[in-house]
Amino acid sequence: MINNLLRGLLYFVVFVLIQVILLNNIHFLRIATPFLYLYFIIKLPVGTSQTQVVFFSFLIGLVIDMFSNTPGMHAAACTLAGFSRRPLIRFFMGKDLPEGIYPSYKTFGYGGFFRYVLSFVIIQHVTLFLIESLTLFDPLFLALRVCASVLMTTLLICTVEAFNVESQKSGE
């Protein structure tokens, strides 16, 4: 339990820092920004209660908002994404997952993990960009930005997951 908490805290701090110091400054071709901090929510243990997931999602969104001067936007998007996390896992992996495992390539399988990450990121990004633009003023450009960011974030999360030593150990 304590272990879990410490691990969560570490993830939280590390990925928030990476996000706000490094990735927030990336605007690839002025359209795409990767949001790696979602990795924290994605990697929460499977058995975590909905209340906690929603709360932590809101918290990390709020912290990101504080650093990037976008009060509420990330928080709203993350809360929605966090809320949809358990239904997503149930949808892709079924109900018979052992409690307490961390989502990873090993536990979910490559395809399962990728689908899970992709749908999660899509939900979060669409919400985020819709709140950000709030009108369908330039729908094509908006769609382009969403797609590019989804692509980058998913790619980055999958890469990080592939190099994550911890998940390779704990998956056994």
Place this chain on the structure above:
Amino acid sequence: MKKLLEFLIRKRHWFLFILLEVVSLALVYRNNAYQRNIILSSANVITGHIASTSGYVTSYLNLREINKELLERNGQLELELLELRDRLDMMTADTVTFAGFAPDSTEQFPYSFVMAEVVNNSVSHLSNYITVNKGRKDGVAPDMGVVSERGVVGIVSTVSDHFAVVIPLLNPKFRLSCKVLGSSYFGSLSWNGRNAQYANLDELPRHVVFDKGDTIVTSGYSAVFPAGIIVGVVSDFRKQHDDNFYSLEVKLATNFRTLNDVRIIKNYRQAEQLDVEREAKRND
């Protein structure tokens, strides 16, 4: 109750979710000028739409008032025009006779208007009458002239406290002294009893030069109407049977079928003029 509580506890992540979303969106709204502007402006689109729709509707409701004001203003301007024309005529006449004439500054234009609304009207009888909603209390008296914004309507015949009955041009009892604009010869206009659009101008001397489409105006001899108020235009003419006068068919300028607002012309010198004329006839 217990079940309800259980339900609430089981679904508590829903409430947390909704609460946190509301908090986030409140933050978005409070702290981001762009989103606030968008929300406010789309709200403005809706409220603006509603306001413009209601304005569109109420503008129709107000048309009556506006129309009345415009008519009032039009009346004032027409009065001014007549007054100025009168003064101009006097000055040109004076320059011919005596250049050193200085007109009396206390001299007043003897006509003024009372606005009135038609409350009863007929055009299809042989003798038609119009009732208007201004009477003795508003300073209306018998024998006052009545005009619309288009032209002559008739003469006030009977007056009660708040109403007056007008004998319009569409009544054989009413004969109006008229002339062709630009000439000084006058004739007498009367209705032929058939068509509400046309009247006949008789007793116009044969040598008067005119053409179809010429304007017929009041002569100003009757003390009822100022000179120069439009009556109608010549639509047809033929020689009268005694061969010394023309009979003109005049298309009336006033549309009696749609008559709604009229002006009653007050001439405060009318009584004086009539007195003098009566005295002259008695002495005759």
